[in-house]
Amino acid sequence: MGNYRFILSGGGTGGHIYPAIAIANELKKRYPDARFLFVGAKGRMEMEKVPQAGYEIKGLWITGLQRKLSLKNLMFPVKLIQSLIKAGNIVAEFKPHVAIGTGGFASGPVLQVASRKGIPCVLQEQNSFAGITNKLLAKKAEKICVAYDGMEKFFPADKVVKTGNPVRESLIREAGSKQEAAAYFNLEAERTTLVVLGGSLGSKRINELLADNLGLIEELGIQLVWQCGKGYYETYKDLGTEHIKVYDFLNRMDLAYAMADMIISRAGAGAVSELSLVGKPVILIPSPHVAEDHQTKNAQAMVDKDAAIMLRESELDSRFEAVFRKLASSPEDRHRLGNNIRKMAMPDATRRIADEIEKLLPTAI
Ligand SMILES: CC(=O)N[C@H]1[C@@H](OP(=O)(O)OP(=O)(O)OC[C@H]2O[C@@H](n3ccc(=O)[nH]c3=O)[C@H](O)[C@@H]2O)O[C@H](CO)[C@@H](O)[C@@H]1O
Structure with a gap:
């Protein structure tokens, strides 16, 4: 019972990584036999911080799109295609029951391929202004957990749930x-x-x-x-x-x-x-x-x-x-x-996000 598999993707900065770690920790508490796989961007902070938190991570060769014309931008389509293929292989092999995206460019290919394979996706948006990756993924997600009011201007209203931002329990x-x-x-x-x-x-x-x-x-x-x-x-x-x-x-x-x-x-x-x-x-x-x-x-x-x-x-x-x-x-x-x-704290954020994820799990495995 509870041998669920969760794939989590997000990174580039701590602001996207630590929410994913907090969510994984809460799910692990609920399902000690579950398996977790993180997917990040090669060379970025998550490749070091996620293993330190005790989780396995695989890296994609992807960077964000620069606003100006640059060599990096010319490489972007190549990197994107390669990342989609690699993300496809990772998802096909790991077979997650739910995919969770916390923003940042690595989460784009992972959640894109997961949703195409019919795996339920949950997004978590930390800011009052939605990030580009989450905006692109919103249509494919089942639920979008947010921390601020008014996020319906970025996301489909029926998918938005206000939970607050997950914070690692160890901090509190x-x-x-x-x-x-x-x-x-x-x-x-x-x-x-x-x-x-x-x-x-x-x-x-x-x-x-x-x-x-x-x-x-x-x-x-x-x-x-x-x-x-x-x-x-x-x-x-x-x-x-x-x-x-x-x-x-x-x-x-x-x-x-x-x-x-x-x-x-x-x-x-x-x-x-x-x-x-x-x-x-x-x-x-x-x-x-x-x-x-x-x-x-x-x-x-x-x-x-x-x-x-x-x-x-x-x-x-x-x-x-x-x-x-x-x-x-x-x-x-x-x-x-x-x-x-x-008085501004939302101490239940992580638990409420895990509740939303739980609703998407198959009942018997
Ligand atoms: C420059 C930039 O792009 N900033 C964005 C980035 O911020 P940034 O990556 O700085 O993220 P946040 O302030 O959201 O969170 C920082 C996280 O890193 C941890 N931490 C920080 C410093 C340290 O020495 N040790 C440590 O563990 C904090 O405890 C916290 O969990 O993501 C946030 C959430 O999407 C956005 O709101 C910010 O605008």
Whole structure:
């Protein structure tokens, strides 16, 4: 009983990978005998992060379509055809009962071939603005699990279910104490700690901001956990000290959240969902480089409920210092923001998505 097979595909950035891992973990809890296969894009983050989470992954040779004319674009049709063939073989061999797509280009070929073979497909869209892959796949999906109202403007209304974004349970349930986190980061448990998150790939502008403000942070007696991103690590790693810990990527986000008295973060959908669950005061600095400026919309939704502070990149030079000083010196502000953001959490998201997937499973196997 319950020997189901699930294929999951999504990736390119953590924002697409971790929801897929959270969904797989929930299904595994319900069906310990089930088998899981992830499909990602060769060379991208998922090829490393999915095996770390204990799942098998196969890689397709695919990239996104660039907006401008480039050699990469000329190769796109070749890569797409090759990926469709490979995805076809993977699906034919694995024979999943359900295919789950969490966005990002690798999920395109996989869900396309799965739906053509009559395998029920479920999509999960993290953002308030639908990604191109999910939009293309929407017609073929049985259900589309979303986190924001109004997603019917992108997807067929009868397929949309508002569930919220799945968050890895380890970030919430197993959240360690500040003591444990301090030992892990080699910092002092009693000292105020700022955690800086640049999104799964790191943020150039947030890194520059931090580098310019290390004097201020030191003056305020604050210690720092700084996730700068893999591509920026060489530039910033030497700034680490007894009170400043620089990371390319944080593998223990649970401990980073446990350590934080305040957070500076990009406003990716996953970051915002996690921050709501952990209920920490945050200054959101949305990336202006994403489709339809959706991170600003994610951040604005929090600001509207007095649940976070937002600073646009264009305001950093003029406002960051004053805003940061005020937050650092006001336990009341931190407490209020932390409480308000916690009210935005949707802690049942993963379970509700798994419920939707369950409805599509054959009853007897
Ligand atoms: C630049 C870009 O394209 N950003 C998009 C990307 O963001 P990005 O990939 O940054 O994703 P999110 O903020 O949604 O989620 C980041 C995920 O990575 C994890 N994490 C992050 C840093 C770290 O050191 N360790 C770690 O584990 C977080 O816990 C979280 O689970 O996908 C999001 C969800 O589709 C979008 O809303 C973002 O606009």
